[in-house]
Amino acid sequence: MINRRSFARRIAVSFPLLAALADRADASQAQQTAAPPTPPPGKGQMDGSPLGDPLPGQKWRVHDRTRTQPRKVAPGLPVPTPSAPSDAIVLFDGTDLSKWSRGGRGGVAAGEPTWKVENGYVELVPGGGGMMTKESFGDVQVHLEWTTPVGADASRVGQNRGNSGVILMGRYEVQVLSSYNNLTYADGSAGSIYGLYPPMVNPCLPEGQWNSYDIVFEAPKFDQDKLVKPAYVTLMFNGLIVHNRVELLGITSREPIAAYSPHAPELPLSLQGHSGPARFRNIWVWRLWGYDA
Numbered sequence: 124m125i126n127r128r129s130f131a132r133r134i135a136v137s138f139p140l141l142a143a144l145a146d147r148a149d150a151s152q153a154q155q156t157a158a159p160p161t162p163p164p165g166k167g168q169m170d171g172s173p174l175g176d177p178l179p180g181q182k183w184r185v186h187d188r189t190r191t192q193p194r195k196v197a198p199g200l201p202v203p204t205p206s207a208p209s210d211a212i213v214l215f216d217g218t219d220l221s222k223w224s225r226g227g228r229g230g231v232a233a234g235e236p237t238w239k240v241e242n243g244y245v246e247l248v249p250g251g252g253g254m255m256t257k258e259s260f261g262d263v264q265v266h267l268e269w270t271t272p273v274g275a276d277a278s279r280v281g282q283n284r285g286n287s288g289v290i291l292m293g294r295y296e297v298q299v300l301s302s303y304n305n306l307t308y309a310d311g312s313a314g315s316i317y318g319l320y321p322p323m324v325n326p327c328l329p330e331g332q333w334n335s336y337d338i339v340f341e342a343p344k345f346d347q348d349k350l351v352k353p354a355y356v357t358l359m360f361n362g363l364i365v366h367n368r369v370e371l372l373g374i375t376s377r378e379p380i381a382a383y384s385p386h387a388p389e390l391p392l393s394l395q396g397h398s399g400p401a402r403f404r405n406i407w408v409w410r411l412w413g414y415d416a
């Protein structure tokens with residue numbers, strides 16, 4: 124009995140091109156399965172101390188190092204070819220950032236975005252801040268695709284590797300992180316609702332491959348200063364539901380624990396300017412008008 128790889132190698136002896144491809148596949152495999160490098164002091168994989176009391180309704184603290192890691196699964200669906208529904212609001216089609224300003228958490232616009240557009244994607248420029256949409260949204264489906272490119276500094280691990288995020292209303296973050304082979308605290312991995320809930324499973328693809336997010340976000344509702352309906356998030360991550368209409372406890376926060384603070388019914392969407400490297404493409408939004416609207 125021979126396995127597929129050794130069979131490919133036997134065939135490759137006679138075909139140099141196939142041999143090269145087999146070597147490349149081996150190199151890619153090795154890159155993804157190699158032990159994480161030793162990080163510099165203060166930049167450990169699990170950096171982000173557990174803080175304070177357990178989260179309301181949970182037994183875990185924010186960034187709890189002992190929280191169960193999401194089970195790794197291989198997604199079965201291919202990432203869609205970039206395109207948008209005909210009535211979607213296309214925020215980035217691969218060519219320009221005319222729908223965006225520089226800015227991020229908190230929602231304060233600060234001129235033109237500094238992120239780099241090339242080859243149909245937009246890449247986070249570390250130190251360049253985040254990006255926020257010019258338009259505001261309430262209840263929405265948000266679709267985007269993201270990747271953390273290969274070739275990043277090997278000493279960058281944990282939260283320092285591929286960190287960005289989709290920040291709904293500039294307040295509620297769905298984490299973007301290199302999480303195929305990069306351990307961190309569970310509520311900070313790719314697909315987590317940062318500091319609150321890890322994804323139910325981890326279907327993150329290897330660096331260099333595109334992941335897809337479809338986020339269904341129900342905005343919180345306020346009556347003056349009073350919360351009358353919390354926010355809910357559903358996240359489809361590479362075709363898998365990793366959050367199923369989970370109730371948010373408030374604004375993304377480490378300490379104090381997440382709580383709500385009243386805000387407008389519609390606010391801009393942000394992409395987080397963290398450490399990167401991270402790339403995004405095919406970003407569109409579809410408003411949830413409801414039935415008969």
Ligand code: MG
Pocket residue numbers: 286287288296298299395397
């Ligand atoms: Mg982040």
